[in-house]
Amino acid sequence: MSKVYFKRVISNDSEALSLAAKVLFEKIIESTAHVFSKEVPIKVHFGEKGNTTFVPAVCYEGIIETLKKNKIKPSFIETNVLYRGSRTTRESHIALAKEHGFTALPIIIADGDHGEAYDEIEIHKSFFETCKIGREFSNYDQFVVTSHFKGHGMAGFGGAMKQLAMGFAARGGKLAQHSGISPVVKASRCIACGLCVQKCDVDAIELGEKAVIIPEKCVGCAGCIAVCPVGAIQNDWSGENFKEKVAEYAYGAQLGKDNIYITFLINVTEECDCMGQHMEPVAKDIGVFASKDPVAIDTACLDMLQREHGHPIFDAGRVTIKHAVEIGLGSDQVELEAI
Numbered sequence: 001m002s003k004v005y006f007k008r009v010i011s012n013d014s015e016a017l018s019l020a021a022k023v024l025f026e027k028i029i030e031s032t033a034h035v036f037s038k039e040v041p042i043k044v045h046f047g048e049k050g051n052t053t054f055v056p057a058v059c060y061e062g063i064i065e066t067l068k069k070n071k072i073k074p075s076f077i078e079t080n081v082l083y084r085g086s087r088t089t090r091e092s093h094i095a096l097a098k099e100h101g102f103t104a105l106p107i108i109i110a111d112g113d114h115g116e117a118y119d120e121i122e123i124h125k126s127f128f129e130t131c132k133i134g135r136e137f138s139n140y141d142q143f144v145v146t147s148h149f150k151g152h153g154m155a156g157f158g159g160a161m162k163q164l165a166m167g168f169a170a171r172g173g174k175l176a177q178h179s180g181i182s183p184v185v186k187a188s189r190c191i192a193c194g195l196c197v198q199k200c201d202v203d204a205i206e207l208g209e210k211a212v213i214i215p216e217k218c219v220g221c222a223g224c225i226a227v228c229p230v231g232a233i234q235n236d237w238s239g240e241n242f243k244e245k246v247a248e249y250a251y252g253a254q255l256g257k258d259n260i261y262i263t264f265l266i267n268v269t270e271e272c273d274c275m276g277q278h279m280e281p282v283a284k285d286i287g288v289f290a291s292k293d294p295v296a297i298d299t300a301c302l303d304m305l306q307r308e309h310g311h312p313i314f315d316a317g318r319v320t321i322k323h324a325v326e327i328g329l330g331s332d333q334v335e336l337e338a339i
């Protein structure tokens with residue numbers, strides 16, 4: 001059984017969200033008698049260029065204030081992305097972060113200029129013996145892992161575990177999780193508009209009378225699923241075990257670390273913040289959660305989302321939770337306390 005604290009915020013007001021995160025952060029520190037290291041980076045997602053639903057920079061102000069009050073040196077930490085975009089290199093990534101208002105702290109891009117710098121963390125689980133985690137993460141033994149709980153074309157709905165798995169992995173680690181999966185085009189629906197071809201950064205889609213995805217080239221980023229205007233591109237869930245791989249990378253990312261997890265259950269979109277476009281939320285804003293257990297906090301968010309805005313699409317993330325429990329990452333037995 002793991003404790004998760006929750007504060008309801010339904011106003012989508014960044015200052016209210018910042019205050020809620022601060023209150024929950026302080027509650028976790030106090031209730032677990034958490035002893036800080038001297039430097040504690042805040043793991044964030046800066047939002048892709050054009051995305052409008054990522055957690056705004058203002059929402060971190062309360063956490064930063066508390067860290068500074070405790071004489072801890074904070075920073076923002078992130079890794080480069082797999083696909084071609086504004087966050088593919090350290091230079092462009094930092095420029096975009098600043099454009100999105102993340103100017104309050106120094107920014108660490110943990111996996112080098114182009115995602116090439118990583119350490120191999122041994123885990124010896126079902127799908128991976130080791131995980132390729134961004135090298136700079138090894139310099140710290142604690143993180144405040146902040147997450148935006150939302151969907152993803154391949155991973156389903158989740159927060160903290162996706163942030164650990166994809167957010168801490170270097171490019172090679174992201175690729176290792178995605179490898180072996182590619183969506184498929186339902187030819188009867190395809191209107192040959194070519195939008196998916198334009199979106200695919202690795203030229204994995206050929207367009208004749210219909211679009212065809214070449215599995216050998218596809219890196220499973222799910223970008224094409226998001227842009228298809230007629231829903232012709234769908235996941236092929238057979239045998240790829242992507243969600244279990246996410247759980248194992250999350251395990252590797254947190255191994256030996258004493259993290260605090262803060263999750264924002266707001267702007268719940270079906271796709272993730274790596275999409276450079278406006279997306280309509282599929283549920284009303286619920287609030288902020290905090291825990292020291294990444295499995296429990298994801299479980300608490302999914303449970304509340306399902307209870308308040310029930311929809312079968314929310315449950316795809318349960319596969320990750322199940323495997324995470326099996327490999328000892330955390331507990332899906334939640335003791336939820338509203339603040």
Ligand code: SF4
Nearest residue numbers: 200218219221222224
């Ligand atoms: S998921 Fe789609 S967009 Fe992404 S690499 Fe594969 S074919 Fe290209």
Ligand code: SF4
Nearest residue numbers: 190191193194196228
């Ligand atoms: S975006 Fe959809 S409809 Fe357009 S070519 Fe690709 S699969 Fe076909």
